[in-house]
Amino acid sequence: MSKKKQPGTLIIIGGGERKDDQRRVLAEVAKHAGTGKLVVATVATENPDETWEEYRQIFKELGVRRLEHLDVRFREQAKSEDRVKAMAGASVVFFTGGDQLKITSQLGDSPVYQTLEEIYAHGGTIAGTSAGASVMSETMLIAGDGEKSHQVGQLLGMAPGLGLIHNMVIDQHFAERGRLGRLLGAVAQNPRQIGIGLDENTAIVVHDQESFDVVGAGAVYVIDGSTSSYSNLGEREQEREKTMSLFDVKLHVLSEGNRFNLRDRRPEIPPRPEEKAGKPVAEKVA
Amino acid sequence: MSKKKQPGTLIIIGGGERKDDQRRVLAEVAKHAGTGKLVVATVATENPDETWEEYRQIFKELGVRRLEHLDVRFREQAKSEDRVKAMAGASVVFFTGGDQLKITSQLGDSPVYQTLEEIYAHGGTIAGTSAGASVMSETMLIAGDGEKSHQVGQLLGMAPGLGLIHNMVIDQHFAERGRLGRLLGAVAQNPRQIGIGLDENTAIVVHDQESFDVVGAGAVYVIDGSTSSYSNLGEREQEREKTMSLFDVKLHVLSEGNRFNLRDRRPEIPPRPEEKAGKPVAEKVA
Numbered sequence: 001m002s003k004k005k006q007p008g009t010l011i012i013i014g015g016g017e018r019k020d021d022q023r024r025v026l027a028e029v030a031k032h033a034g035t036g037k038l039v040v041a042t043v044a045t046e047n048p049d050e051t052w053e054e055y056r057q058i059f060k061e062l063g064v065r066r067l068e069h070l071d072v073r074f075r076e077q078a079k080s081e082d083r084v085k086a087m088a089g090a091s092v093v094f095f096t097g098g099d100q101l102k103i104t105s106q107l108g109d110s111p112v113y114q115t116l117e118e119i120y121a122h123g124g125t126i127a128g129t130s131a132g133a134s135v136m137s138e139t140m141l142i143a144g145d146g147e148k149s150h151q152v153g154q155l156l157g158m159a160p161g162l163g164l165i166h167n168m169v170i171d172q173h174f175a176e177r178g179r180l181g182r183l184l185g186a187v188a189q190n191p192r193q194i195g196i197g198l199d200e201n202t203a204i205v206v207h208d209q210e211s212f213d214v215v216g217a218g219a220v221y222v223i224d225g226s227t228s229s230y231s232n233l234g235e236r237e238q239e240r241e242k243t244m245s246l247f248d249v250k251l252h253v254l255s256e257g258n259r260f261n262l263r264d265r266r267p268e269i270p271p272r273p274e275e276k277a278g279k280p281v282a283e284k285v286a
Numbered sequence: 287m288s289k290k291k292q293p294g295t296l297i298i299i300g301g302g303e304r305k306d307d308q309r310r311v312l313a314e315v316a317k318h319a320g321t322g323k324l325v326v327a328t329v330a331t332e333n334p335d336e337t338w339e340e341y342r343q344i345f346k347e348l349g350v351r352r353l354e355h356l357d358v359r360f361r362e363q364a365k366s367e368d369r370v371k372a373m374a375g376a377s378v379v380f381f382t383g384g385d386q387l388k389i390t391s392q393l394g395d396s397p398v399y400q401t402l403e404e405i406y407a408h409g410g411t412i413a414g415t416s417a418g419a420s421v422m423s424e425t426m427l428i429a430g431d432g433e434k435s436h437q438v439g440q441l442l443g444m445a446p447g448l449g450l451i452h453n454m455v456i457d458q459h460f461a462e463r464g465r466l467g468r469l470l471g472a473v474a475q476n477p478r479q480i481g482i483g484l485d486e487n488t489a490i491v492v493h494d495q496e497s498f499d500v501v502g503a504g505a506v507y508v509i510d511g512s513t514s515s516y517s518n519l520g521e522r523e524q525e526r527e528k529t530m531s532l533f534d535v536k537l538h539v540l541s542e543g544n545r546f547n548l549r550d551r552r553p554e555i556p557p558r559p560e561e562k563a564g565k566p567v568a569e570k571v572a
Contacts, residue, residue: 149505178464
């Protein structure tokens, strides 16, 4: 099967998005719904009813008029016609937080998942926060300590994700839970994957798998291991508790308004303030 | 005044060094004392007596035979002859943890400090853990949140350190307290300074200000901002709560046995295991 071009949009949120009047991340999700249908998928959470009620209220206040609840608690339900119907034709599908393994084990390869893929392939938007964010990638992080440097013999908890975006591994609550070591470990395992660390209340909006824009209050950390000159991960049989070494990684810190090009792995340098304001760049010499 | 070459050694420890039978970081400190005198400087701590007693016992067990306590609780004491005498001729001066401002405000420009400088200038070793580590640099971090990305309008708590090492800013408890954002903020303020993030129970041994070796269980993060292509720190008047952007930073993760050259800001690539073992590098082709 050849990979087809994905023309849709992904909104990947680092968890902890604000739900009060500063809710600019959720406003971005609502904006993508426009006059279309927004489906809130509560598959990951233990409390689907409360979670649906909370987001229903917020998205309503944000002007979304067509809202639907995708409530899947057992894999059987992901095959049922009424769930497929709830999702079909959505402009935006929004995955709440919870346990990412619930999303993949219950939806993986089901009719509901096929509907999701179709929505995305036809230009729709798939959004997700926290667990709903990590699940976007081919391989997702599901466990592993924060606040700890990576060891060469350490197994990172990983599992196959929904595979909506390629060559990217995503971690959320990034600064808040000190997850640099864990994301570096994932990138070192295979630098083909670019590491994306998302702070809380912060999102990337990925266009056509080609670039992303940053929205929200925190930072987005991009870890590019393709430049790395050395790692000791291959030596793990010898000393399992040895701390990982990894030289010459490239790190970018992006904030709201910044754009990153995924094709050439480059951030776009923003215009200077004086250029933005339309003033001449050259300064007067006294 | 021209900078004179510093021929001594610094042992900079990220705090939380183990004091049980796995105390390889403190063993490194003891090793540098040899048959000479090791001075335990408890200037930073609130509990100088208990702290001295604890380290005295450990260093004794580690074979150090000449141990002295530098107990300075008021600035006046840093000028007294008996304190200068306690320090004079030491092979190693070891600064315990506590509050780094106590060290600089009480010792700065005192006869005790001049004695310290002489010891270092004549090939002695200055060691320090936690507060005793940050204090080594020209400008030291004294406050600032962990687990938070840096904002452009945010003031990092900084103060002049002892200035024993140039062009370096040091942060400790690095992975454990999620201090990436704070160290990136310090490096972005002036990329002349290389950022060193030390995990707990981990140290760098700096030789002649030229290179360092890593000792201990955790990682040492080196943040090199000299390669950076963009930062929005200069735009802070406009939006003080804007999160910092910083593109194209170089990051190295080092672990025990790795060496970093400070002159050209390069880690040394370790020999491959088969080279280390003296085996031929070429593999048999089946």
